[in-house]
Amino acid sequence: AQKxxxxxxxxxxxxxxxxxxxxxxxxxxTTYYLFWYKQPPSGELVFLIRRNSFDEQNEISGRxxxxxxxxxxxxxxxxxxxxxxxxxxxxxxxxxNTGGFKTIFGAGTRLFVKA
Amino acid sequence: DTGVSQDPRxxxxxxxxxxxFRCDPISEHNRLYWYRQTLGQGPEFxxxxxxxxxxxxxxxxxxxxxxxxxxxxxxxxxxxxxxxxDSAMYLCASSLAPLGSGEKLFFGSGTQLSVL
Numbered sequence: 001a002q003k004x005x006x007x008x009x010x011x012x013x014x015x016x017x018x019x020x021x022x023x024x025x026x027x028x029x030t031t032y033y034l035f036w037y038k039q040p041p042s043g044e045l046v047f048l049i050r051r052n053s054f055d056e057q058n059e060i061s062g063r064x065x066x067x068x069x070x071x072x073x074x075x076x077x078x079x080x081x082x083x084x085x086x087x088x089x090x091x092x093x094x095x096x097n098t099g100g101f102k103t104i105f106g107a108g109t110r111l112f113v114k115a
Numbered sequence: 116d117t118g119v120s121q122d123p124r125x126x127x128x129x130x131x132x133x134x135x136f137r138c139d140p141i142s143e144h145n146r147l148y149w150y151r152q153t154l155g156q157g158p159e160f161x162x163x164x165x166x167x168x169x170x171x172x173x174x175x176x177x178x179x180x181x182x183x184x185x186x187x188x189x190x191x192x193x194x195x196x197x198x199x200x201d202s203a204m205y206l207c208a209s210s211l212a213p214l215g216s217g218e219k220l221f222f223g224s225g226t227q228l229s230v231l
Contacts, residue, residue, distance in 0.1 A: 004157075006157075009155075033217040035219065037220075037222075042224060043204065043224045043225050043227075044222050044223065044224045044225070045158070045206070045208075045220070045222040046222070047219040047220065047221075050217060050219060052217055091157050091158070093157075095214040095215060095217065095218075096215065097215045098215070101146075101148075101163040101165075101170055101171045101213070101214060101215075102148070102160035102163065102171065102173075102214065103160070103214050103220055104160070105157030105158045105159075106157050107155065107156050107157050108155075108156070108157050
């Protein structure tokens with residue numbers, strides 16, 4: 001079975017603070033993919049980042065960075081120097097090679113960035 | 116590339132009525148998905164089409180729900196005899212490659228259904 005857990009329901013920060021969103025996943029597959037999507041108030045989910053299970057190298061892309069640790073089944077996402085426009089709901093998601101034709105999403109973390 | 120479009124954006128209906136939503140995926144994407152999202156939750160998978168074939172349906176999709184993609188282009192999702200529990204955001208997404216290959220989803224803005 002596959003499952004994605006986002007324990008943080010809401011996070012509130014002040015602009016320019018760094019913020020980390022937590023994600024823990026469960027899967028029995030050895031080949032899988034992890035994603036972060038952003039859902040602004042307009043409602044449309046937008047893809048942010050992706051990582052496959054064979055690549056634990058952590059990366060930075062602009063103000064976004066992620067920490068993938070297979071040993072703890074975690075895929076945490078950090079926004080550096082947050083901005084008001086980062087206010088949205090962020091979803092961690094999982095696709096696996098034998099998971100059929102679907103991507104499984106966590107419940108989301110709502111991020112408020114105050115000016 | 117005009118993105119995934121959904122119509123209508125909002126639908127208010129009375130319990131027991133039938134409703135139909137439409138999704139137009141990105142034109143070159145042959146894979147189309149329907150998801151349902153309730154308040155405070157992430158999207159939940161409903162069904163998947165590859166071209167015109169419906170290849171997977173979730174147990175969430177009761178007999179009152181039916182989805183079609185007649186020519187492998189746009190898709191419709193119909194809910195018959197709506198119930199208050201059907202109130203949710205219905206999201207459509209499309210992809211170019213299989214999700215099992217790590218492909219990302221492109222989402223529409225959704226149809227917000229309110230059943231009174």
